[in-house]
Amino acid sequence: MSRPVFELAAILRHYGERYRATRRLPLQQLRVMRAIQLCRTSALGGHAEKCGQCSYARNSYNSCRNRHCPKCQGSDRMKWLESRQGELLPVEYFHVVFTLPEPIARIAFYNKQTVYGMLFRAAAETLLTIARDPKHLGAEIGFFGILHTWGQNLLHHPHIHFVVPGGGIGPNGQWVACLPGFFLPVRVLSRLFRRLFLQALQWAFENNQLAFFSELAPLKDETAFRAWLDPFKETEWVVYAKKPFGGPQTAIQYLGRYTHRVALSNNRILGVSEGRVTFQWKDYRRKNRHKSRTMTLDAEEFIRRFLIHTLPPGFQRIRYFGLMANRHRKQSLALCRTLLTGPQDQPDQLLPSPTQCYAVWRMLTAPPERRCPQCRSAILIRIPLPPDTS
Numbered sequence: 269m270s271r272p273v274f275e276l277a278a279i280l281r282h283y284g285e286r287y288r289a290t291r292r293l294p295l296q297q298l299r300v301m302r303a304i305q306l307c308r309t310s311a312l313g314g315h316a317e318k319c320g321q322c323s324y325a326r327n328s329y330n331s332c333r334n335r336h337c338p339k340c341q342g343s344d345r346m347k348w349l350e351s352r353q354g355e356l357l358p359v360e361y362f363h364v365v366f367t368l369p370e371p372i373a374r375i376a377f378y379n380k381q382t383v384y385g386m387l388f389r390a391a392a393e394t395l396l397t398i399a400r401d402p403k404h405l406g407a408e409i410g411f412f413g414i415l416h417t418w419g420q421n422l423l424h425h426p427h428i429h430f431v432v433p434g435g436g437i438g439p440n441g442q443w444v445a446c447l448p449g450f451f452l453p454v455r456v457l458s459r460l461f462r463r464l465f466l467q468a469l470q471w472a473f474e475n476n477q478l479a480f481f482s483e484l485a486p487l488k489d490e491t492a493f494r495a496w497l498d499p500f501k502e503t504e505w506v507v508y509a510k511k512p513f514g515g516p517q518t519a520i521q522y523l524g525r526y527t528h529r530v531a532l533s534n535n536r537i538l539g540v541s542e543g544r545v546t547f548q549w550k551d552y553r554r555k556n557r558h559k560s561r562t563m564t565l566d567a568e569e570f571i572r573r574f575l576i577h578t579l580p581p582g583f584q585r586i587r588y589f590g591l592m593a594n595r596h597r598k599q600s601l602a603l604c605r606t607l608l609t610g611p612q613d614q615p616d617q618l619l620p621s622p623t624q625c626y627a628v629w630r631m632l633t634a635p636p637e638r639r640c641p642q643c644r645s646a647i648l649i650r651i652p653l654p655p656d657t658s
Contacts, residue, residue: 272534276338276574279540280305283567290568297575303334310656317638317648324642327653336578341528348527348586353520355597357604360434361513362451363522366391366461367427367506372469374484376426381580382477383469384415384426390465391428392589394507397460398452399436405452407436407444410591410600418531420549421563422573431519433604436591443607451509458507466501527586531577538562545570 284301293301306312314329331340368376368387376383392413399409411432419425435445446452472478473493480487487493513519532547539546546564565573579585591600638648 272537274537274540275534276532276537277304277307279537279545279567280571282540283543283571287568287571293575294578296581297578300334300336300575300578301571303332304337307332307334307337307339310653313655314653316651316653318651319640319643319646319648321646322640322643324640324648329653335528336530338530338532338534345528349520355592355601356517356520357433357601358608359445360448361519362432362434362446363510363513364395364430364432364451364457365427365506365508365510366394366430367425367508368465369500369503369505372465372500373424373426375469375478375480375487377424377576378481378484379472379478381583382472384417384580384583386465386468386472387426387428388413388415388587390461390468391430392587393464394457394461395430395432395452396590398456404456405436405444405446407438408591409433409436410589410593410597410604412586412588412592414527415585417577417579420552422531422547422549422570422576424576431513437600437604437607441607443604454507454509457509458505461507462501462505465505466497470497530579531574540567543567 280301284305288298288301308314308329308331310327310329312330312332314327316325316327318325331337333340335341366387368383372383376387392411395411396409399405399407409432411430413428413430415426415428417424417426432451434451435443438444469478473490487496513522536548537545538548543566544564545567546562547570548560549563550560588594588597591597591604638650640646640648
């Protein structure tokens with residue numbers, strides 16, 4: 269894949285100083301900006317590769333490994349997908365999206381740690397509760413969710429994508445499959461999600477866990493907050509069940525686009541000129557929802573929209589629930605496979621020995637031979653480069 273012509277890092281290097289000078293930014297946003305600006309530059313150090321026979325030489329600099337950086341996380345994404353590959357079940361997979369109403373999303377903007385966690389818990393509890401109900405599936409299910417905080421236009425739009433196998437373990441210990449092409453009723457999910465989230469939001473307010481700034485400052489008053497919250501108890505909340513994935517391999521291919529990514533990739537940036545940035549986006553509210561469009565913003569507004577999606581330090585944006593919860597995922601998945609396909613006996617003699625495993629590990633982790641691309645006869649010599657502190 270060719271390297272993108274325009275990169276977020278270059279935009280931050282060129283316009284970031286002016287952006288910082290005119291605003292008081294949170295420490296986490298400053299850290300994200302600095303990490304992306306320095307990514308794969310001499311400031312982070314790296315190594316030089318030189319040929320011992322000809323004059324060829326090249327420098328390779330370290331990446332920042334910040335999870336907000338469009339150039340990083342590629343290897344982590346591949347490792348994560350490889351791990352999920354071994355956890356897939358031979359069933360239909362469903363994609364369910366829970367979204368916050370826009371006015372409540374404004375509260376989330378100032379209370380990310382609290383409200384994003386609340387969104388995860390309310391949405392997951394909704395799926396688990398409705399799935400356990402005998403009137404619907406009547407089974408214990410397992411799934412994982414990925415938090416997204418952006419829309420295609422880079423504005424704040426918090427929502428969670430859940431990927432759910434089409435079935436679960438019933439009270440009698442048998443596998444209970446959902447109807448083909450249908451998981452759980454969306455309206456029932458929506459109303460329970462609304463109730464659980466509003467209860468959690470009210471509890472957070474009563475326990476002084478919410479902060480209100482700018483246009484939301486009047487909501488610090490309890491009477492005003494209750495009056496503001498009441499209309500949301502009657503409105504319909506968006507819970508969207510997309511078309512089922514089909515097989516597990518389709519689910520994995522889809523997930524590759526959703527996991528280790530924040531806001532946008534460098535490939536969507538189409539141009540930077542005279543203090544303005546043009547990028548590609550799709551307007552899913554229009555009829556031709558998959559048609560690519562372009563949007564041009566002032567560079568500082570573009571930076572502001574990107575930094576909106578800075579996550580709190582240590583916040584886990586990929587979480588596992590039910591049968592796929594970390595503490596018992598291995599045992600639960602083994603039971604599910606047994607119920608779906610029968611016991612899978614594997615004699616000990618067919619398993620590789622520790623010596624064979626070590627040999628394969630050495631082969632896979634051995635550094636590749638770096639032959640000089642210029643003379644094609646000598647091997648490149650790697651020389652460490654310390655960080656440039658000038």
